[in-house]
Amino acid sequence: MEEETVLKTPLKVTVSFYMLGIVTLLPWNFFITADSYWQYKFRNVSLEDEWDDLDAGLTPLQVSFMPTLIIVSNIFATLFLVVNSFIVTRVSERVRLLGSLCVSFSAMLLTTIFTFTNTDALFMAMIQGSSYGLAGMFPINCINSMNSGQAIAGVFCSLARILSLVVGDKPLISGLVFFSIADVFLLASIADYIYLTKMEIYAKIKNKAENTESTQVAKSDWETYLVVFKKVWLMGTTYAGTLFVTLMIYPAVMVYVTSYMPESQWTKVYFQPTITFLVFNLGDLLGRETPRWIPWPGPEGWSLHILGAARLIFVPLLMLCHGDNKTFPTVFNHDSYYIILITLFAFTNGHVGTLTLIYYPGLLKSEELEVGGAIMAAMLGVGMVVGSLLSPGFVALWGPK
Template sequence: MSLPPGSPEALYHVVPHPDDEEVNASQIELAGETAAEPVLPPMDLPPFLVDARIRWIHFILGCSVLLPWNVVITAMPFFLSRLSSSPLRSTFGSYLTTTFTVSNFVFLAHATLTSKQSSPSRQTRFSIIWLTILNFFLTLSTFFVPSPGVLFAFVLFNGVAQACAGAYLQTSVIAVASRFGPPAVQAMMSGQAAVAVAVSGVQVISAAASVMGKTHSYVSDGSAEERSAFMFFSLSTLFLIASAAANTWMVRMPVYQHIAASLEKPPKKSLAEDGHEDERRGLMSDHPHDDPMSDMKSNAIRVAKANITYEVAVAYIFMVTLAVFPPITTSIQPTNPATHPLLFSAIHFLVFNVGDLTGRYVCSFPIFAVWSAKRLLTLSAARTLFIPLFLMCNVQRGTSRIGGTPIINSDFLFMAILFCFGCSNGYVSSLCMMSAPSLEHNPRLKGRTEDVDVAATVVSFCLVGGLAVGSIASFAVKSAICGCNPFYG
């Protein structure tokens, strides 16, 4: 049975039809040793049904990858309410986000370099287990009121631990997704955006409830933040348990056993087998004492050099995004005096995240796919034009408007620009992540199957690097907009 022309499966060639080749049991068992590419087993279900399950599981795992960061951001009002009487309150947000992003970047670097040393299924399972435990501890924290110093240390430690587990989860998930092709990578990227939409949607509802029927002088007693945090931590814990179950299901699928078989760490051998292996390696190799870690580093560097265009493109995307969102965008206030600033800010996060999810979803249609590295780099660089557009909006410093009447004096136009900004972020970043590890669309890999997961983890590392650089640049951007804004009439 052939796939319909123009379908995503037909274009991406993720899973060949079982009738294309017959594989006996011995060939399957030795596929990783005797074949250049994984050998597929006979399948009882049509390929598109298998692919649909794989894509949905990667969508769920993509949600789990970004869940730690969303836990930290969403629970910020709760943490601040517990620190309301402490001098630590004013610097808590900066400490938490900085320690999280820096820790995530450092651990992701190690996870990228050692990705070949561990089984991705085992690493995914243990990462999710640790995230579940850490979220459960946060759930319990809503029942206690410790001293500000203890809470400060606990939350920072929990955030660093989640950043660590999230880094290893990200590398294992993207490594497996890359073996299933661009559709699985696109599903994973969409999952990351979907969880952000869900979180920002909750923020809008909370903001609307907090300002409805209350004066501007209303001060919460912290109980609402506590209930909201308990619900979010509890739901996050349950979702992580569900994602662990989904990953276990995927690993047991026959298609996983052969598409991702070469990524799994082989079982330990006996001492006798190890001795024979060493003898064979000494007789057959000119370099019997090669350092595996050194080989992995050199391999990662080689692949990184080959894919430098994709890596620069995806890093610059998030450098631009984090440089202006949210430091500039949150400084833009509504031009309509009837709109509450708190609700306006919450809606603006939702608009960006919906745009981001839309851009990532569009990539699932082959007609909108762009695979050329140079074109993707051009699209990435073109996003710089959004910076002056945002500066033309109603940027304010504190309670004072910067300059006179803004050129873009419309809340609707600001939201439209923000939606396009988010859409371009999701669209171009997803295409970079899909293209870099694709043997079909990236000739730089020269058909090497063993380089697919390496390319995926390296470009994922560059994405996080762009986030880190953009976060640092946001301090300078925030300082710059406090000066004279040239985009006012």
């Protein structure tokens, strides 16, 4: 029956969830992709046009900005993911999604105008948490579409960054263009969500959930959260652990990996945007798409959770890759080692995370799906914060001078 429902899901619904997935991470991806913009902003101004020379050295702000951005963004994201999980039964999904989309657009527009500060992470978290709850009520392929949309956002940002380098844009212009694109996508996502709520399938699914809920014995919010949490905690822990491992070193440490080849346009300009960002995001996207055809490991037993925990091995392996002026040992000098490792790292990030999102709705009743999605998103936020809090320690271990 579930398979039949999936097949009947209209293409326009699937596209809508792709769009929601893209917009939850597009602004964030542009912030971490516009590295040259931030390096320019925090440069040693006394160096004038020589601020980006390899021999110039990095200012303390240039070294600390990326891990600090990750920590601050994830703390606010987690705060609002937790808030969202508690208001999911009190505030309607329409108010949460439309409200947070509008506020995020306003904040991103201000960011574009000032071209300086990331002020929208907290409301992007509200969008993400509410979107997971909404997607959990739809057929499984909608969750997959939204999840893949997040990876598409990363690929899009990486390609935009490389294109800006090819045409030779200045850092300030690149930052302005990136943030303006995010504005357009946020505005389009507001229209997309409104269009989704007008579809017949949306009305049917919402009515079914409301009718089912009305026949249940009333429970307090805390009882509902506790019952749902007991059902999804293991999937949620694995989901959170996936991002925990990833954010420990990506992108805070990985932005310091350099090519072993002699200095050239490739090593100085294109290596990081292409390998660290584009290859990672393509691997992540592939990992999120493969569960559509290869749903392995299955939900039963511990295989999926062991696979998620095994990703920790990538942390020391990637730390052993080549970098200039690093104090951590280097074992994998050749670029091919780094490309293989970061591809596998990204693929398992997408694959394991997507499988947990596909499997958790099967553990819940239909009236518990929205709360379950919000709890999964809140647990993800906890993993993100803990991982990002550890990232400055790994940057220090790496030892860029």
